[in-house]
Amino acid sequence: MEWIKPGINMDIIGKRIIAYVFSALLIGVSLVSLVVHGGPKMGVDFAGGSEMIFKFETLPTAEQVRSSLASIGLAKATVQKTVMEGHTQFLIRTDVEEGGKSDMAETIRLTLQESLGSNVELEKVDMVGPQVGKDLKEKALMAMFYALLFITVYISGRFELKWIPPLVMAVAIIGVASLMDKFSLGIPAQIAVALVIAVAGFWVLKLQFAMGAIVALIHDVIITVGVFSLVGKEFNLPIIAALLTIIGYSLNDTIIVFDRIRENTAKHSRRPLDFVINRSINETLSRTLLTSLTTLVVVVCLFVFGGSIIADFAFALMVGVLIGTYSSIFVASPILLAWEKASGETA
Numbered sequence: 001m002e003w004i005k006p007g008i009n010m011d012i013i014g015k016r017i018i019a020y021v022f023s024a025l026l027i028g029v030s031l032v033s034l035v036v037h038g039g040p041k042m043g044v045d046f047a048g049g050s051e052m053i054f055k056f057e058t059l060p061t062a063e064q065v066r067s068s069l070a071s072i073g074l075a076k077a078t079v080q081k082t083v084m085e086g087h088t089q090f091l092i093r094t095d096v097e098e099g100g101k102s103d104m105a106e107t108i109r110l111t112l113q114e115s116l117g118s119n120v121e122l123e124k125v126d127m128v129g130p131q132v133g134k135d136l137k138e139k140a141l142m143a144m145f146y147a148l149l150f151i152t153v154y155i156s157g158r159f160e161l162k163w164i165p166p167l168v169m170a171v172a173i174i175g176v177a178s179l180m181d182k183f184s185l186g187i188p189a190q191i192a193v194a195l196v197i198a199v200a201g202f203w204v205l206k207l208q209f210a211m212g213a214i215v216a217l218i219h220d221v222i223i224t225v226g227v228f229s230l231v232g233k234e235f236n237l238p239i240i241a242a243l244l245t246i247i248g249y250s251l252n253d254t255i256i257v258f259d260r261i262r263e264n265t266a267k268h269s270r271r272p273l274d275f276v277i278n279r280s281i282n283e284t285l286s287r288t289l290l291t292s293l294t295t296l297v298v299v300v301c302l303f304v305f306g307g308s309i310i311a312d313f314a315f316a317l318m319v320g321v322l323i324g325t326y327s328s329i330f331v332a333s334p335i336l337l338a339w340e341k342a343s344g345e346t347a
Contacts, residue, residue, distance in 0.1 A: 008285065012329060013278040013337060019330035023219060030226020037229050043236035044126065046140070049095040051126040052105050053082070054112065056090070057119035065090055068115040072107065078234070083307055089123060093234075140240040145191045147247055148217055149173060149198065152210040159209040159258055166210060169201045203339075212335035213254055216327040220250050220320060227319045238313045246320030249295070253288055253328035260284050261333065273340050277333050285329070292325040 034040065044051045062079050069077045069092070078093040092108065105125045113120040149170050156166040173194045195218065202211040221243055228235065260280035268276055299321060303314035 016334040033229040040235045043234035052092045053123040055121045155213045156207045156210045165205045208339040212332045216332035220323045242316035250324030254332040
């Protein structure tokens, strides 16, 4: 069965302006949502606090549980219905540490039991201190930063046979980030400045493939984080793992297209770059879409049947696979053409 016939020649590069506008719109909405909500909604892993699971003899509604929690000053607690081992339970997250208010878990249990008139059992309690949460958040952000940075070093060496300049630039960027850390600037600010320096460095060093890859990956991460902000989902360590997975998945698609561009550049050396890029994208389009479709089927099954514990992780992967596929076709490769037109040189 062939969904995309061999020899297809869709004018993808010709639609790049529409793609740029669409991407800019998605990024704009994502950034506005993050600003309005004061950044991503951090889970207990990063914000610190307690996470408790309660089992009820007579299952209440989420609104009844929230009302009971409000009576003891926990109106901002997160209440989530979850299914574990065939039993429906409630997961309650609060920024109050266990033991911080005379054994918070037991206080909540007694309050729920009294207000709902049903026997309530405490199944599990997890606690993360605020300093531990802060350290985890910083390490998670730095993991994503270093992943993006050294990916671009690999891209430069793989496609442009330039290893030393991007390595030197990577070390210099790490040095700048460390220097900023001494001035007590936040990790997000450090990463933002470092990425701006990286993109500028790619331009100066003429590392167009690295620039295309890093722009596409930043594009994917910002939009995925923005979707989480829009739907009000929490960020925790599994979501960071999902973002790193998205970076790897999107990069894999991008490398396939870049490989074909390199081959076709030698094969069609007399043709303009827009022809070479468009032909390369069309030749890899079937592989890209079929791979993404099969991956998406698995992720959707995880989301639907995997239970609430893994649902957010699967949701992040769903968004990432869709955005990553889009960016490998409409963002990463057209950046090469934009670079050529802006610099006046051939890629």
